[in-house]
Amino acid sequence: MTAARQEAAPVASSAPVAGGQGLKVAIVHYWLVGMRGGERVVEALCRMFPGADIYTHVVDRAQISDTIARHDIRTTFVSRLPRAHKLYQNYLPLMPLALEELDLAGYDLVISSEAGPAKGVIVPPGVPHLCYCHSPMRYLWDQYHIYKAGAGRLTRLAMPLLAHRLRQWDVTSAARVDAFLANSHHVANRIEKYWRRSARIVHPPVAVDDFAPVPPGEIGDHYLWAGELVSYKRPDIVIEAFNRTGRKLVVIGGPDKAVAALKRTAKDTITFLGKVPFETLKHHMARCRALVFPGEEDFGIVPVEVMASGRPVIAYARGGALDTVVDGKTGLLFPDQSVEGLIGAIERFEAAGAAAFDPAVLVAHARRFDEAHFRQGVLDALAATSLAGRLGLGGARRSAEADLP
Structure with a gap:
């Protein structure tokens, strides 16, 4: 995250599910050690089911929102292992066992939130298990070789054996899920490719009401990059493109080590702000000429936040950007993930x-990506389960789609 997002205030659309107060619900999330996109989904589910219990491998209560912290949070045995709060990812091979040891007897509904191991719980017969998938584990599947190349020597040696067994479990546990929700078409395609399961598209909730446009006179002459400065997001392309064109760019995000490395190659038309408070992030989102977004993301919340601020997005035409950016209406998409491809898109934008x-x-x-639409998507999926009557979902439902003006 570039900056800590404020906890969204509950809104009318986030009231508890009608008829659901008597349900006993379990929410299973991989780990709760910060507030990123996955945790915002959990937060929204908590507002839908305020009496739900939460199961996770590890939790850092200082790093989660009050909305989540108010729930009964139960951890697997992974949390009791040495330095689990910091080294939890090192215990990945033990997480399938930890999930299968959870006793979920007595629950009426189980919702798993999957990006790390979460969906592999064993649910009693007759109890619906809905999985909201942010992505199948990338380090096991499509990005396995990228992660392996960047790992240390011992990890590289262990990965082939461990990943092989984890993939087997990952596919097997996918068969236990009754219905999948995917946060984008890109992720739905991954689910089909690796698990051979279909998924309903339900975009994650974005706190769009936290953002607003400013008068035209306040728009600056700079472009914006905002996000974590990691290689797959391709900040290298952005820096080189703006070095060549001489246009102004503001870069928001860390870590500090990445900022220092990029600064060494950047010209003085590029300003690095590092990690900033949320109000500073909002200020630049609303005043940039456009956001540049050259990475391939599962969904990508930042482009939606920038559009909620009234500014367009120049994005690589892969991944979640295809769900959020409408070429020529809310921004521009470019198919060539290169310096030349980005420069061409910027020139097209300027023209x-x-x-x-x-x-x-x-x-x-x-x-179209607010919490009300997320909530409706979850309810639409639940309407197909045995709980539809108890949730009061028998009647017609509002469509989650809306046409552009």
Whole structure:
């Protein structure tokens, strides 16, 4: 995360599910050690089911929101292993066993939140298990060789054996799930590819009401990069593209080591702010010419936040950006993930002019990804289960889709 997001205030659409107060619900999440996109999904589920119990491998209560902390949080035996709060990912091979040891008897509904091991719980017969998937574990599947190349020597030696067994368990445990929800079409394709299961698309909740446009006179002459400065997000492409063109760029995000390395190659038209408070992040989102987003993300919350701020997005045409950016209406998509591809997209944006992107259209589009739409998507999925009657989901349901103005 570039900066800590404020905890969203509960809104009318986030009231507990009608008819669901008597249900006993378990929410299973991989680990609770910060507040990123996955934890925002858990937060929204907590508002839907305020009496739910939460199961996770490890929890750092100082790093989670009050909304999550108010729930009964139960951890697996992984949390009792040495330095588990810091080294939890080292215990990945033990997590399947830990999940299968959880006793979920007595629950009416189980919802797992999957990006690390979470879906592998054993649910009693007759109890619906809904899995919200942020992504199948990338370090086991499509990005295995990338992670392996960047690992230390001992980890590289151990990965082939461990990953092989974990993949077997991952596919087997996918068969236990009754229905999958994917946060984007990109992730749904991964679920189909690796687990051979279909998934309903339910975009994650974005706190769009936290952002707003500013008057045109306050828009600056700089572009914006915001996010974690890691290699797969391709900050190298952005720095080189703006070095060549001489256009102004503001870079928000860390870690500090990555900032220092990029600074050494950047010209003085590029400003690095590092990690910033949320208000500073909002300020730049609303005042940039456009966000540049050259990485391939599972979903990508930052582009939606920028559009909610009334500003367009220039994004690589892969991954979650295909769900969030409408080419020519809310931004521009470019198919070539290279310095030349990004420069070409920026030149196309400059030729069209910033006025070609109406802030009202951008904000309206961003609202398609608010918590009300997430909630409706979850309810639509639950309507197909044996709990539909108890949840009061028998009647017609509002569509989660909305046309652009």
